[in-house]
Amino acid sequence: MRLKDRIALVTGASRGIGAAIARSYAKEGAHVICVARTVGALEELDDEIKAAGGSATLVPLDLEKTEQIDGLAAPLLERFGRIDILVGNAALLGRMTPLHQYPPELWEKVFKLNVHANQRLLRAVHPLLQASPAGRAIFLTSSASTHVRAYWGAYAASKAALDNMVETYAKEVVTTNIKVNLVDPGATRTKMRAAAYPGEEPETLPAPEDIVEVFIALAEAGCERNGERILARDFCGIAK
Numbered sequence: 622m623r624l625k626d627r628i629a630l631v632t633g634a635s636r637g638i639g640a641a642i643a644r645s646y647a648k649e650g651a652h653v654i655c656v657a658r659t660v661g662a663l664e665e666l667d668d669e670i671k672a673a674g675g676s677a678t679l680v681p682l683d684l685e686k687t688e689q690i691d692g693l694a695a696p697l698l699e700r701f702g703r704i705d706i707l708v709g710n711a712a713l714l715g716r717m718t719p720l721h722q723y724p725p726e727l728w729e730k731v732f733k734l735n736v737h738a739n740q741r742l743l744r745a746v747h748p749l750l751q752a753s754p755a756g757r758a759i760f761l762t763s764s765a766s767t768h769v770r771a772y773w774g775a776y777a778a779s780k781a782a783l784d785n786m787v788e789t790y791a792k793e794v795v796t797t798n799i800k801v802n803l804v805d806p807g808a809t810r811t812k813m814r815a816a817a818y819p820g821e822e823p824e825t826l827p828a829p830e831d832i833v834e835v836f837i838a839l840a841e842a843g844c845e846r847n848g849e850r851i852l853a854r855d856f857c858g859i860a861k
């Protein structure tokens with residue numbers, strides 16, 4: 622019970638890495654606030670968490686509607702008084718295509734979720750993290766942000782912007798109880814990975830459950846790491 626009685630908010634909790642993080646946090650004793658659009662998948666997650674003895678609150682929300690993120694803070698403050706752990710996991714891959722052919726609407730959509738929604742979330746949740754004795758924030762990045770490759774378009778550029786934003790936030794919170802870090806999960810068996818690499822055999826990749834340890838460790842009140850970029854595979858001892 623490494624996260625006993627901690628309150629965690631996880632975005633993109635309906636499937637993939639976010640769902641695995643939510644399940645693992647609940648198993649470690651946290652109450653998990655699960656954010657995503659797909660109500661049915663959130664309800665299934667809730668059933669699983671409850672069956673395993675944990676507890677969750679479901680928040681069906683389209684994070685691209687960034688103005689709705691502002692409305693999260695007041696009810697969370699009233700119900701919980703604080704947030705101990707924030708995981709900015711939800712993201713959109715967009716399209717693998719040359720930059721000069723990238724559809725402008727899709728470019729903006731990817732930035733809206735991968736960058737703008739995370740800033741809006743930080744803005745809304747920062748006072749709640751401050752209200753925690755040990756606020757921990759974790760954002761999911763990708764090797765695409767630093768290892769520049771052709772055709773990764775808005776996804777790579779948006780993750781680079783996210784990296785900068787999170788590193789900036791880490792510097793701004795050094796004198797507080799908040800610690801914030803980036804995690805690069807590496808190739809993981811999810812819907813997003815399958816969309817990026819349709820020819821790949823999914824079973825050759827680590828499952829989301831294989832990398833949850835890094836997210837638990839960074840969420841613990843005793844974790845002192847701040848402003849770091851951590852490779853989940855290295856942290857979890859997964860062979861490349």
Ligand SMILES: NC(=O)c1ccc[n+]([C@@H]2O[C@H](COP(=O)([O-])OP(=O)(O)OC[C@H]3O[C@@H](n4cnc5c(N)ncnc54)[C@H](OP(=O)(O)O)[C@@H]3O)[C@@H](O)[C@H]2O)c1
Pocket residue numbers: 632633634635636637638639656657658659660662682683684685709710711712713734761762763764805806807808809810811812813814
């Ligand atoms: N899988 C990999 O190999 C890999 C590698 C490097 C980095 N990452 C990063 O890891 C994170 C998780 O990726 P994943 O592979 O688990 O992706 P995924 O399987 O596509 O899951 C994405 C999650 O985000 C949610 N989401 C998407 N759009 C949303 C919106 N507008 N509002 C609210 N929620 C939304 C989805 O739920 P709904 O559709 O229900 O809303 C889903 O729960 C991402 O930040 C990704 O960039 C993944």
